[in-house]
Amino acid sequence: xxxxxxxxxxxxxxxxxxxxxxxxxxxxxxxxxxxxxxxxxxxxxxxxxxxxxxxxxxxxxxxxxxxxxxxxxxxxxxxxxxxxxxxxxxxxxxxxxxxxxxxxxxxxxxxxxxxxxxxxxxxxxxxxxxxxxxxxxxxxxxxxxxxxxxxxxxxxxxxxxxxxxxxxxxxxxxxxxxxxxxxxxxxxxxxxxxxxxxxxxxxxxxxxxxxxxxxxxxxxxxxxxxxxxxxxxxxxxxxxxxxxxxxxxxxxxxxxxxxxxxxxxxxxxxxxxxxxxxxxxxxxxxxxxxxxxxxxxxxxxxxxx
Amino acid sequence: xxxxxxxxxxxxxxxxxxxxxxxxxxxxxxxxxxxxxxxxxxxxxxxxxxxxxxxxxxxxxxxxxxxxxxxxxxxxxxxxxxxxxxxxxxxxxxxxxxxxxxxxxxxxxxxxxxxxxxxxxxxxxxxxxxxxxxxxxxxxxxxxxxxxxxxxxxxxxxxxxxxxxxxxxxxxxxxxxxxxxxxxxxxxxxxxxxxxxxxxxxxxxxxxxxxxxxxxxxxxxxxxxxxxxxxxxxxxxxxxxxxxxxxxxxxxxxxxxxxxxxxxxxxxxxxxxxxxxxxxxxxxxxxxxxxxxxxxxxxxxxxxxxxxxxxxxxxxxxxxxxxxxxxxxxxxxxxxxxxxxxxxxxxxxxxxxxxxxxxxxxxxxxxxxxxxxxxxxxxxxxxxxxxxxxxxxxxxxxxxxxxxxxxxxxxxxxxx
Numbered sequence: 001x002x003x004x005x006x007x008x009x010x011x012x013x014x015x016x017x018x019x020x021x022x023x024x025x026x027x028x029x030x031x032x033x034x035x036x037x038x039x040x041x042x043x044x045x046x047x048x049x050x051x052x053x054x055x056x057x058x059x060x061x062x063x064x065x066x067x068x069x070x071x072x073x074x075x076x077x078x079x080x081x082x083x084x085x086x087x088x089x090x091x092x093x094x095x096x097x098x099x100x101x102x103x104x105x106x107x108x109x110x111x112x113x114x115x116x117x118x119x120x121x122x123x124x125x126x127x128x129x130x131x132x133x134x135x136x137x138x139x140x141x142x143x144x145x146x147x148x149x150x151x152x153x154x155x156x157x158x159x160x161x162x163x164x165x166x167x168x169x170x171x172x173x174x175x176x177x178x179x180x181x182x183x184x185x186x187x188x189x190x191x192x193x194x195x196x197x198x199x200x201x202x203x204x205x206x207x208x209x210x211x212x213x214x215x216x217x218x219x220x221x222x223x224x225x226x227x228x229x230x231x232x233x234x235x236x237x238x239x240x241x242x243x244x245x246x247x248x249x250x251x252x253x254x255x256x257x258x259x260x261x262x263x264x265x266x267x268x269x270x271x272x273x274x275x276x277x278x279x280x281x282x283x284x285x286x287x288x289x290x291x292x293x294x295x296x297x298x299x300x301x302x303x304x305x
Numbered sequence: 306x307x308x309x310x311x312x313x314x315x316x317x318x319x320x321x322x323x324x325x326x327x328x329x330x331x332x333x334x335x336x337x338x339x340x341x342x343x344x345x346x347x348x349x350x351x352x353x354x355x356x357x358x359x360x361x362x363x364x365x366x367x368x369x370x371x372x373x374x375x376x377x378x379x380x381x382x383x384x385x386x387x388x389x390x391x392x393x394x395x396x397x398x399x400x401x402x403x404x405x406x407x408x409x410x411x412x413x414x415x416x417x418x419x420x421x422x423x424x425x426x427x428x429x430x431x432x433x434x435x436x437x438x439x440x441x442x443x444x445x446x447x448x449x450x451x452x453x454x455x456x457x458x459x460x461x462x463x464x465x466x467x468x469x470x471x472x473x474x475x476x477x478x479x480x481x482x483x484x485x486x487x488x489x490x491x492x493x494x495x496x497x498x499x500x501x502x503x504x505x506x507x508x509x510x511x512x513x514x515x516x517x518x519x520x521x522x523x524x525x526x527x528x529x530x531x532x533x534x535x536x537x538x539x540x541x542x543x544x545x546x547x548x549x550x551x552x553x554x555x556x557x558x559x560x561x562x563x564x565x566x567x568x569x570x571x572x573x574x575x576x577x578x579x580x581x582x583x584x585x586x587x588x589x590x591x592x593x594x595x596x597x598x599x600x601x602x603x604x605x606x607x608x609x610x611x612x613x614x615x616x617x618x619x620x621x622x623x624x625x626x627x628x629x630x631x632x633x634x635x636x637x638x639x640x641x642x643x644x645x646x647x648x649x650x651x652x653x654x655x656x657x658x659x660x661x662x663x664x665x666x667x668x669x670x671x672x673x674x675x676x677x678x679x680x681x682x683x684x685x686x687x688x689x690x691x692x693x694x695x696x697x698x699x700x701x702x703x704x705x706x707x708x709x710x711x712x713x714x715x716x717x718x719x720x721x
Contacts, residue, residue, distance in 0.1 A: 049528075049703075052531075052532040053532075053535070054528065054531050054532055054536075054703065055703070071534075071535075074532075074533075075533075079529070079532040079533075080529075081525070081528045081529060081532070083525035083528060084525065085521075085524045085525030085526030085527065085528060085529050086524070086526055086529075087319075087521075087524065087526055088524060089319070090315075090319065098311060098315050099529065099530075099533070101307070101308065101311040102308050102311060102312075102530065102533035102534055103533050104307075104308070107311075146529070
């Protein structure tokens, strides 16, 4: 089971004049939830498109489920692109059957599976309606059903929570975790790191086509240490930035986040702050992926400079 | 392969089930029948007889003109009813007739002046003076009467002269390998109708293909599809599926045309007015449609892939439309001399062949090698064009934003 669901080795893709993905290597473990994270334009979508052979890589190799990526291997991946798309004038079940047959399923088998899936997402009565008659949220559900109907082993979902209201987003998280329990591999791509952070077992952070770091979420966070202190108080906290061992203070209004230098003791900060301020909260926290990302980008930027 | 068929199936069914398809498929033959049959019916139906008075103060021509007009028949009925002029002086009579024309109890009157013989002149006063056919009949009647009078004055027998100078009746009979058949100008009309039908269907289904590609692109559905099957196969499936829908409509139209032609317009009492469409020509008709569709459909599809909206497609589609439009520009020249070197060369060029080679086939029977060569060249062009179009398609369908220029699009062909 140590085998990777998807493995990229030194994959590079350049478009007229700019490099979208550069020497990217990733190993996505089977049966886990993997987050491909990075800001807009980092190269996430391009990477996923190369996995699906929508774009050809300039160099490097891509393996799927332990074999070189070919049509048969890609048939075991369900792909939901960031830009959702269905045929507006097509009837829902015809539409779902069409996409399933493109994955190699027979039309009959596809139509047999349509009913239970539509029931499951609460669209049972909409089976014979044309897509444009459905609300935007319902169309999103149809799109998701189209992705999972062929029962793929690997699901690649580009921005899976984008455009969903809070209730629908929770339902989607539930469904995703359910799929994970069934042993599926999920690849989630997002630029909003916090929204998928909680779902992911492991992640890769990419920026401007390059991988900044990757690994299991717990390891990534541990690597960046418990060196952040959250402090809420009454009074003037301007002196905090001047304390020994304090690297950076971020003011969030109701509280401040203090990043400590390696090896400095949070207790020392607490003691000093308690004597000069009226504290209402003191907490040692793990850095957020957002912070780790910013830190890495800065570090790489300095290295490059 | 079954996936390509899945695309073909979707394209075909979605199109054939649409209201637009059903309406245009039925409307086409109706219009076609109208174009071919309406003129026949129109010339046959000229309404009620004209009530005309003849005013002939000299009394030299009146009786003969009256007789001649009274003999005229249209659709089995008398064309003219000659009414006697009211009595009175010449001026009174004219005033009375004028009054009746204004009131509408008389359609008009023919005035033959006393010096008509010398001046070869007559006048017709009527409410409607644009009924050319009737005016020609009256013109002829007066002319015949004048000539008879003059001949008699010279001591010649008008009947004898008439039989000696009888006009020749030149019938045109088209000779083909399959026999001869009288033709009254319908052959020209048929050539024109068939060519325009090819032009319309090719442009229509080419555009349908283009709009289908644009729609998939703007719905963003294309990315989902090409994640499951290669863009080149989606392209092939679409081209075949749209083509199948086009062919369905085309076959319905061709069958209606064949039916109209086979009946020869007999049902409308105009036997022989619509020339026969041979089975050979019908098969060629369908084949040239298919070849033309694949050639133009592939080009239209690549334009669709390059743009974001149908508006943007307008200017880029023009170079694709150009050869079709030029074919229409060249057709009178080709039809006038179907075996001239220029016509032969033009009809072999793949972009013109669908219309011009077929046009030549309706007019003359071009040598078989020329027809075969034109088809062979078209197949070659289709191979090259679809190959290039599929590559443009693959790059284009994922390109959003600024509309590329024509040279940029051509550069995509070189990109893998």
